[in-house]
Amino acid sequence: MLDSLKKALTERALNAEMDHHLATGEGAGNTRNGYGRKTVMTETGKLEIDVPRDRQSSFDPQLIAKYQRRFPGFDEKIVSMYARGMSTREITGHLRDLYGIDVSPDLISTVTDAVLDEVATWQQRPLDPVYPLVFFDAIRVKIRDEGMVRNKAIHIALGVRADGTKEVLGLWLEQNEGAKFWLRVMNELRNRGVEDILLAVVDGLKGFPDAITAVFPEAIVQTCIVHLLRNSMDFVSWKDRKGLATALKEIYRATDADAAEKALTAFEASPWGQRYPAIGQNWRRAWGEVIPFFAFPDDVRRIIYTTNAIEA
Template identity: 60%
Template structure:
């Protein structure tokens, strides 16, 4: 017989041979109905017995004279399979196993499967059908609802978690979601914020569904961020939202508020015919590509006097209305401009969220929208690992420009 390679596993080849002895080899051994399923059940049973032994060995239990009092059968779901376990009982009825707590019918991990399906935008009906097809068990609609309801507590904890003291850049933008409210389906705005730390790490700061119009809503958002520990935002990049710049500077007076240049270009394009937009966009380039605010103002004046400015005065008017939030852009170096030129970072986030919610049609209430969007954000954020490639060059420029406010934390 060929010499077997020594294994680092604690399970010897002899033990594995004993387990396989007398069994017909095949893939069925790896399923819940085969050897693996039997081992999982035996392992769970032994863990329960070990928990009972540890429970009865506690000084207070020994002093009270507590002891075993038989077993009771309990059907639980393990990896999608119903398994009958014999749960040890104690005389005083105080034993509550950690492995499968009292009143629980599912091992940890099963709920995660339901939540993962829900996070992909599947309806309760689809989740039930999927579990029935894959795992061969029927779960009730009430069970699926109860599991997904537990997500709301996580979402609230996430929304209220402490934040960094300083963010170098924060992007604010909104996506539209259909939500039923007072018997009518409304197109509500869900606002998201992405913060960039001094080390270039991206972080989703929170999500807010607009309940009131204008400055009051924005003041609430800014006050909430400050209450969660944010002391300073160096640059806030926004999408021309009415009343937003004033709300930001009311709470963070030293923040530079920058209008997203790409959004401004898109907005101004709406006043022109479709076939002329490409040419107009090219003519606008000298404005936002200028080396200084004075040069940009001169370029805007030249555009206004030129053929496109004469033909479409509202294009120029749209730039002049936002000029106070445009000109901060020209004080930054080319490396920083690349990062604050657009809210693409948050638009990409919105695009991924929309993939999750597009099959929903509309949400029955705000809470349902928050749950699903939160789960989607959690999955997206888990994939963020490295700072943007432009960050290393921009970091030095920001440190020079903002001095002591640009804090590099450990």
């Protein structure tokens, strides 16, 4: 899903490398000579990139060497650089990690400028007026912060058009993901041209539904069933998880909202519900964002059951 972003940023960096090469003494009198196609293996699979060539064949890319076929540590660094909230220092740190210690500060500066331009263009691009379906989720990435490598969440909005095609609408790096942050995200989507979201699938964070409907009042907000199940398991001992997961299926596999609520009531009265009352309470609190799920046919339910469409 994120391959197009990885490809665009990698190719922008390689073109910046070529500009730097041609501007130095080594590239004097040399010119560009089109592109060559190269396939590299990243953590998530194959990625085809167009590598710039020069007339004298003296250009030796530093980001991806001529005979390099594997690119470890690549995916999350490239993707995280697109996130709004990444500082120039953090982006430069990522590029230094990718390039290694043997490249000149001038090259890193040239590539950083090109990457910042690519990222700004992507972040500010106009979006479609209507998305029938938008998934809001987060991915965990390692980011160098003040000399330390820390795990941070990058929040992602994935839009699905009426023809089924998917588009990453935005990426955001934010420590405090409260209602104010999500309201800012919704207003950004609105300012970039989104007029309506028909169905938003979210991970159940407090204040998230209100932030969505404040900007898109007609949107239906659906809690991700998988997140709700995972949260339920937080209350449960390991030996009980399989049995409890089976019991909860009666709720989210119900034919309609009325049947689902009856199943929830039955669960609360069951031995499982009595042993773990916090689970029933958790589902009750989220119920307003659970019940839209039951208005859809099975083929749509399978799509909106989880926010993990980003991994699909």
